[in-house]
Amino acid sequence: MRAVGHLNELTQAELASFVEEMNEPAYRGRQIFAALHKRRLRSFDEMTDLPKGFREKLNERAVASTLTIESRYLSEDGTRRYLMKTHDNLPVETVFIPEERRDTICFSSQSGCPLQCSFCLTAKLGLLRTLTAGEMVEQITIALNDAYGTGMKLPRGTNLVAMGAGEPFLAFEPLMKALRIMADPSGLHIVPNRVTVSTAGIVPRIRELATLEDRPHLAISLAAPTDELRNELMPINKKWPLGELLAACKEFERSLKPGERFTFEYVMLDGVNDADVHARQLANLLNRHALRAKVNLIPHNPADPLPYRPSPWERVESFKQILESKGVRAFVRRPRGRDIYAACGQLAARRTANPAEPVLHQLT
Numbered sequence: 001m002r003a004v005g006h007l008n009e010l011t012q013a014e015l016a017s018f019v020e021e022m023n024e025p026a027y028r029g030r031q032i033f034a035a036l037h038k039r040r041l042r043s044f045d046e047m048t049d050l051p052k053g054f055r056e057k058l059n060e061r062a063v064a065s066t067l068t069i070e071s072r073y074l075s076e077d078g079t080r081r082y083l084m085k086t087h088d089n090l091p092v093e094t095v096f097i098p099e100e101r102r103d104t105i106c107f108s109s110q111s112g113c114p115l116q117c118s119f120c121l122t123a124k125l126g127l128l129r130t131l132t133a134g135e136m137v138e139q140i141t142i143a144l145n146d147a148y149g150t151g152m153k154l155p156r157g158t159n160l161v162a163m164g165a166g167e168p169f170l171a172f173e174p175l176m177k178a179l180r181i182m183a184d185p186s187g188l189h190i191v192p193n194r195v196t197v198s199t200a201g202i203v204p205r206i207r208e209l210a211t212l213e214d215r216p217h218l219a220i221s222l223a224a225p226t227d228e229l230r231n232e233l234m235p236i237n238k239k240w241p242l243g244e245l246l247a248a249c250k251e252f253e254r255s256l257k258p259g260e261r262f263t264f265e266y267v268m269l270d271g272v273n274d275a276d277v278h279a280r281q282l283a284n285l286l287n288r289h290a291l292r293a294k295v296n297l298i299p300h301n302p303a304d305p306l307p308y309r310p311s312p313w314e315r316v317e318s319f320k321q322i323l324e325s326k327g328v329r330a331f332v333r334r335p336r337g338r339d340i341y342a343a344c345g346q347l348a349a350r351r352t353a354n355p356a357e358p359v360l361h362q363l364t
């Protein structure tokens with residue numbers, strides 16, 4: 001057992017048992033839960049509704065928060081990127097994306113990532129470790145507090161995407177726990193229906209997710225329409241090739257609610273996977289499995305050591321048109337926060353701002 005309890009990774013019920021072990025009434029657990037997740041406080045000292053003696057006891061054996069903010073960057077489009085550190089000094093990145101009708105927070109499920117997708121910068125780090133449920137929840141509270149002030153009421157709904165660093169389906173248990181904690185109406189109250197989990201294609205977990213009652217939405221990173229090309233870009237394809245992946249998706253489809261679709265993400269790499277023939281192959285692949293899906297086309301976000309360039313806009317447009325002419329819904333994703341390396345596949349890029357790059361607006 002850990003000497004120090006990380007309280008933000010506990011559900012309300014677990015917090016109640018935790019305080020009972022300290023010979024305190026269960027309602028103190030509920031109080032702490034609300035303080036952490038509804039009031040978004042990050043230290044026991046701020047929880048002035050708790051008796052002072054109890055706060056002292058808590059400080060001896062537990063912590064209210066574990067991540068520290070190393071730096072924040074503000075993009076010209078309002079996107080914010082946070083570089084945080086875990087208690088054991090590992091990097092965690094989170095991106096806050098304000099939109100007219102909602103805010104979206106893109107959080108990380110792992111520090112680094114074990115998958116070796118050739119177009120993604122996070123891959124260069126390798127896996128440092130999987131994050132705990134508390135570390136996932138804390139990324140959300142930190143971003144919301146920074147945007148609106150500690151505990152302040154939120155002007156818009158919050159959507160979450162598990163699309164930061166890491167492979168969420170290799171962090172399945174802590175991720176599902178984090179989602180349970182965040183869904184609690186006494187806390188953040190962000191329900192799974194507002195959450196999208198993106199996977200590179202961990203097939204058994206796709207099947208497992210389909211069986212869960214209150215589950216988040218699913219996105220799948222495809223990047224290629226054939227096994228040959230996908231093996232090259234996303235080596236995880238050698239373990240679970242497209243046939244198996246789409247079969248699992250077909251099974252998952254039965255769990256879709258009316259009107260719900262799942263999303264395929266397709267990063268567009270100039271001269272690699274963006275030809276007309278790829279678009280036709282992709283449409284045929286999806287049509288063959290008759291999937292209720294849509295495709296998000298993401299122009300590649302460049303980052304120094306990656307050997308790719310983004311597809312030109314005309315290419316993206318004609319790719320999209322081919323998909324649509326074959327009955328596949330397709331959307332082009334406008335990159336957000338590229339100037340601060342906050343866009344897809346750019347996380348882990350720079351721990352510190354390079355002064356030679358004036359586009360980085362470092363806030364702290």
Ligand code: SAH
Pocket residue numbers: 119120121162163164165166167168198199200219220221222223265266267298299300301302344345346
């Ligand atoms: N491991 C999960 C979660 C990461 S999501 C997954 O693979 O789905 C990150 C998304 O950004 C994925 O869809 C990925 O294909 C895409 N991506 C990665 N690197 C990118 C880059 N450099 N430019 C644009 N999109 C990228």
